[in-house]
Amino acid sequence: MSHVTVTGLTKRFDAVEAVSDLSFEVTPGITGFLGPNGAGKTTTLRILLGLIRPTAGTATIDGKRYADLPHPRRAVGAVLEATGFHPGRTARQHLLILATGSGLPAARVDEVLDQIGLAADAGRRVGGFSLGMRQRLGLAAALLGDPAVLILDEPANGLDPAGMAWLRKLLREQADQGRTVLISSHVLAEVAQTVDRVIVISGGRLRYSGALDRLAGDGLESAFLRLTEEAPR
Numbered sequence: 001m002s003h004v005t006v007t008g009l010t011k012r013f014d015a016v017e018a019v020s021d022l023s024f025e026v027t028p029g030i031t032g033f034l035g036p037n038g039a040g041k042t043t044t045l046r047i048l049l050g051l052i053r054p055t056a057g058t059a060t061i062d063g064k065r066y067a068d069l070p071h072p073r074r075a076v077g078a079v080l081e082a083t084g085f086h087p088g089r090t091a092r093q094h095l096l097i098l099a100t101g102s103g104l105p106a107a108r109v110d111e112v113l114d115q116i117g118l119a120a121d122a123g124r125r126v127g128g129f130s131l132g133m134r135q136r137l138g139l140a141a142a143l144l145g146d147p148a149v150l151i152l153d154e155p156a157n158g159l160d161p162a163g164m165a166w167l168r169k170l171l172r173e174q175a176d177q178g179r180t181v182l183i184s185s186h187v188l189a190e191v192a193q194t195v196d197r198v199i200v201i202s203g204g205r206l207r208y209s210g211a212l213d214r215l216a217g218d219g220l221e222s223a224f225l226r227l228t229e230e231a232p233r
C-alpha cells in the first residue's frame, strides 16, 4: 500500500518560512491538498519530488526520499505547474524521450496517449497545443511508469468543464485501482467533487487533515475560509 509521509517539514527561503513543521500522511484514494495562495503547497510538493531540499524534516514516498527511490518514475508520477515542453517536439516524441530516459518500454507511450485521449494528436507539435492539451500531456508523462502514487499540482488549470469531468473520472479510476492520488488546489470547491480526504494548510502550517464530509457540514467554502483565515506566519 503506497503512502506519502511528511514529518516535521520546514522550508525557509531567507526571511520567508514557506512551510513550518508540517506533518501529514496520504494513503490510497484521492486526497486534496488545499490552501490559499502562498500557503506552501507547491513548496511541499517540490520537496516531496526532490526538487528542493527541506530546511528540516522529511517528505517520503513509501518510506523513501525521492532521491533514494530505485525507480522514481515507477513509484511516483507528478505534474507540477508550468511543465516545460519543447514546443518543436510532438507529443509522441516528448513521451518517447521520457520513457527511454527512464528505462520504460516504448510501447507505454501509445498506451498512455490512448488513456489520456491524445492519440489523435500524438504527431502534432506541442507548441500548437492548448493549455488543456498540455495538461493532458503532463498527465500522460506522469502515468508512463504506471506509478502507485500520483502527485498533481493544480491539475484543473486550463481545463474546460468537459476536461474537468474527464480528469475526475481518470483520477477516480486510478484511485479505484488502489493508487494514492494527491492533488493541490487553492479552491476547495474545485476539488470537492473529486476528493475523498483533504489536507488544508495555511501559512505553511497544517489546519486540517481528514475526511471531506467532516468539513462539509457548514458549507465547504466557509469551512475553507474558517480554516485558513488568520493564519499566523
Ligand SMILES: Nc1ncnc2c1ncn2[C@@H]1O[C@H](COP(=O)(O)OP(=O)(O)OP(=O)(O)O)[C@@H](O)[C@H]1O
Binding pocket: 013, 016, 017, 018, 035, 036, 037, 038, 039, 040, 041, 042, 043, 044, 185, 186
Ligand atoms: N524560491 C523561492 N524563494 C523565495 N520565496 C519562495 C520561493 N518559493 C516559494 N516562496 C515563498 O514561499 C511561500 C509559499 O509559496 P508556495 O508557492 O509554496 O505556495 P502555494 O501554496 O503553492 O501557493 P499558490 O496557490 O499561489 O501556488 C510564499 O510566500 C512564496 O513567496
